[in-house]
Amino acid sequence: MTEVQDPQRIQTETPDLEITLPARAENVAVVRHAVGGLGEVLEVDDQTLSDIKLAVTEACTNVVVHAYPGGEGPMGLRASIDDRRLLLVVTDRGRGIVPRPDSPGLGLGLPLIATLAESLELGTGRLEETEVRMTFDLGTPGSTGGFV
Amino acid sequence: MSDAATTNEAVVHVRSGPLVGAVLGRVVGMLAARAQCPIDRLDDAILLTDAVAAHAPVHARNSHVHVVVAADDERLELRVGQLRPDGARRLLADGDLPGVGNVFDRVADDVQTGTGADGETGELVLRLNFRS
Numbered sequence A: 001m002t003e004v005q006d007p008q009r010i011q012t013e014t015p016d017l018e019i020t021l022p023a024r025a026e027n028v029a030v031v032r033h034a035v036g037g038l039g040e041v042l043e044v045d046d047q048t049l050s051d052i053k054l055a056v057t058e059a060c061t062n063v064v065v066h067a068y069p070g071g072e073g074p075m076g077l078r079a080s081i082d083d084r085r086l087l088l089v090v091t092d093r094g095r096g097i098v099p100r101p102d103s104p105g106l107g108l109g110l111p112l113i114a115t116l117a118e119s120l121e122l123g124t125g126r127l128e129e130t131e132v133r134m135t136f137d138l139g140t141p142g143s144t145g146g147f148v
Numbered sequence B: 001m002s003d004a005a006t007t008n009e010a011v012v013h014v015r016s017g018p019l020v021g022a023v024l025g026r027v028v029g030m031l032a033a034r035a036q037c038p039i040d041r042l043d044d045a046i047l048l049t050d051a052v053a054a055h056a057p058v059h060a061r062n063s064h065v066h067v068v069v070a071a072d073d074e075r076l077e078l079r080v081g082q083l084r085p086d087g088a089r090r091l092l093a094d095g096d097l098p099g100v101g102n103v104f105d106r107v108a109d110d111v112q113t114g115t116g117a118d119g120e121t122g123e124l125v126l127r128l129n130f131r132s
Helices: A025-041 A046-067 A109-116 B018-034 B039-059 B087-093 B103-107
Strands: A017-022 A074-082 A085-092 A119-124 A130-137 B008-015 B064-071 B075-083 B110-115 B122-129
Touching (some): A017 A025, A017 B018, A025 B018, A046 A074, B039 B064, B039 B075, B039 B087, B039 B122, B087 B110, B103 B122
Antiparallel strands (some): A017 B008
C-alpha cells in the first residue's frame, strides 16, 4: 500500500456517484454491480476493477455485519473521480468502528482492503457517518468503453 | 411501496454523462431481479431506465441525475427527482417515439408527474407492476 499525500484532494462537494440503500446482505451485490458499471465507463482494466470490487465488497460486508447489531440502517457508497484516481467512501450510520470480541468474521476485511487500495482511511464524516475511504489508481484507460 | 419490511430502496445520485446509464441500469436490474421480477418485465424496467438515462440529464436541476429505485414483490418504482420545475413534463414528452408512441406511457403501468418533497423540483414517477 502506498501512502497518498493528500487523499482529501479528490473529495468534491458532490461526488460523481452516490448510492444509498438498506444495509442488507443482498444489497452488497447491488453496490458491487454498480461499481462494475463505474469501472466499465472509466475503462478500468480487469485486475484493477477486480481489486476495487473486492475492496468495496469487504467494506460493505462490514457495514452489514457490524454497523447495526439487531437492526437495520443505511449503507452508502460515494465515488469521486479525479484524473485517473478514484476515491470510494463506504458509509454507515451505525455504532462506528470498534473492537468486537464476538465478531463472527476473521478480522481480515480491513487488512485486505488496505492491501488492495492505494490508501485507506477510517473516520467520521461531516454528518457523523462512519466512513471507510479508499483510493485507487486507475492506471491508463483500457480499450473498451469511454468516459467523457 | 409502503411496507418497509419487504421493500428494497436505493437512492442513486449520479453525475450526468455515461455513468448514468451504466450505474442506473445495473442498480435497477439487480433490485428488480431480487424482487422476483418476471423476465419480460425486467426487460421493460431496463427499457424505462435507458430512457431515463438518455433524457433526464437535460432536465435535471443541476449536474446530477437523482433517482429513487424501489422494488417489492409486486412492483418496481422509479422516482426521477430533482428535476427543473417543468422538467418532469418535458422528460415525459421526450419519451415520444415516432410511430410508436410514448415509451414511458406504453411500458410503465403508472406514470405521474409532480413535484418532489421539497415542493420546488420536478419529479417523474414510473411504476411497473410485476403481475397484470
